[in-house]
Amino acid sequence: MNIALKQLRVFVTVAQERTITAAAEKLFLSKPAVSMALAELERQLDHKLFDRNNNRLIINEQGKRLLPLADELLARSHAIENLFDQAGPVTGKLKVGSSDTVGNQVTPFLLRDFRASTQHADQSLFISNTAQICHKLSEFELDVGLVEGKVQQADLITKAWLDDEMVVVCHPDHPLTHIDNLRLSDLENSQWILREPGSGTREFFLNRISPRLEEWHQAFELNTTEAIINCVAAGLGITCLSKLAIAHAVNDKRLVLLDLPIDMRRQYWLLYHKEKYQSPLLTLFLDFCLQWQLNPA
CATH class of the missing domain: 1.10.10.10 (Winged helix-like DNA-binding domain superfamily/Winged helix DNA-binding domain)
Known part of the structure; x- marks a missing residue:
C-alpha cells in the first residue's frame, strides 16, 4: 500500500x-x-x-x-x-474561527499579541455564528474556535476562556429610559431586535431574559451586530448585546444602557476537535489563549 x-x-x-x-x-x-x-x-x-x-x-x-x-x-x-521559511520558533498556518462578537471585538487583539509574542504571522480568521464555527471545527476546516455560545458537542473539547458582560440597550428617547428603578416586568411587550438562531448572543437572550418575560415580540432578526445597533439607534426596538460590542454606540450617544436587576455575565469559550492533531503551533496558541487577557489599547 x-x-x-x-x-x-x-x-x-x-x-x-x-x-x-x-x-x-x-x-x-x-x-x-x-x-x-x-x-x-x-x-x-x-x-x-x-x-x-x-x-x-x-x-x-x-x-x-x-x-x-x-x-x-x-x-x-x-x-x-515550511520548516525553514519562517523566522519564529513555530511554523504552519493557524486557522482560527470566532463567533461574531468575539471575532470583531476580541480576536483581532488576541492575534496582535500572539504575533508580537511568537513572531508567527500566518493565521486566518473566519467569523460567523457559534453553530457555524462548531460545524467547521467538526469538519477539520478550522483549528480552534473562540465563541460566546455554550457548546455541548461530543466531538469538541470546550474550555472556559474570557468573561463578558451583556447589556440591554435602546434608543436614547425610548420610553424605558424614563422609568426609575427599572424592573424586568417593565420590558413586557417590548419589540426586540435579535441575532439569528445559532448565535451565542441570541442564546443568551433566550436563556436568561425571555423566560422572565410573559410577552415579548421579535421585531427583526439580523445576522450582524452592527445592523442590530443601527436598527436600535433608529428606534425600531431594543436589544441584548455584549457591552464590548455596543461601547462605541453608547459613547456616541446613539444608544443607552438599561440597568436591570439581573446577572448579565456570560462566558467566552475556547473550542477544538478532540481528535485534532496538536501541532507545536496549535499547542502554543491554545496555551497563549488561556493565559491572555484583553487589552485593546
Missing part, C-alpha cells in the same frame, strides 16, 4: 466540500483527477469513505475514522515544507 499525500488532500477536501466539483475548484484540479484520486484511495484501503447521494458525497463511518489521521498527516507535511 502506497497512499499519497495528494490522495489524502483530495479526501479531506471532498469531506469538507461534499461534492467533486467544489473540491476540484478548491484544489485547482480537474473533476476526473479528483474522482480518480479518491477512487484509488478507496481501492487501496478496500473501504468506501463516502455515501453517494445524487451528486453529494457524505462522509461515512470509515471516512470519519480516517479524517483526523489524514488531517494530521497533511498538517505535519505542511510543517515540514
Whole structure:
C-alpha cells in the first residue's frame, strides 16, 4: 500500500466540500483527477469513505475514522515544507474561527499579541455564528474556535476562556429610559431586535431574559451586530448585546444602557476537535489563549 499525500488532500477536501466539483475548484484540479484520486484511495484501503447521494458525497463511518489521521498527516507535511521559511520558533498556518462578537471585538487583539509574542504571522480568521464555527471545527476546516455560545458537542473539547458582560440597550428617547428603578416586568411587550438562531448572543437572550418575560415580540432578526445597533439607534426596538460590542454606540450617544436587576455575565469559550492533531503551533496558541487577557489599547 502506497497512499499519497495528494490522495489524502483530495479526501479531506471532498469531506469538507461534499461534492467533486467544489473540491476540484478548491484544489485547482480537474473533476476526473479528483474522482480518480479518491477512487484509488478507496481501492487501496478496500473501504468506501463516502455515501453517494445524487451528486453529494457524505462522509461515512470509515471516512470519519480516517479524517483526523489524514488531517494530521497533511498538517505535519505542511510543517515540514515550511520548516525553514519562517523566522519564529513555530511554523504552519493557524486557522482560527470566532463567533461574531468575539471575532470583531476580541480576536483581532488576541492575534496582535500572539504575533508580537511568537513572531508567527500566518493565521486566518473566519467569523460567523457559534453553530457555524462548531460545524467547521467538526469538519477539520478550522483549528480552534473562540465563541460566546455554550457548546455541548461530543466531538469538541470546550474550555472556559474570557468573561463578558451583556447589556440591554435602546434608543436614547425610548420610553424605558424614563422609568426609575427599572424592573424586568417593565420590558413586557417590548419589540426586540435579535441575532439569528445559532448565535451565542441570541442564546443568551433566550436563556436568561425571555423566560422572565410573559410577552415579548421579535421585531427583526439580523445576522450582524452592527445592523442590530443601527436598527436600535433608529428606534425600531431594543436589544441584548455584549457591552464590548455596543461601547462605541453608547459613547456616541446613539444608544443607552438599561440597568436591570439581573446577572448579565456570560462566558467566552475556547473550542477544538478532540481528535485534532496538536501541532507545536496549535499547542502554543491554545496555551497563549488561556493565559491572555484583553487589552485593546
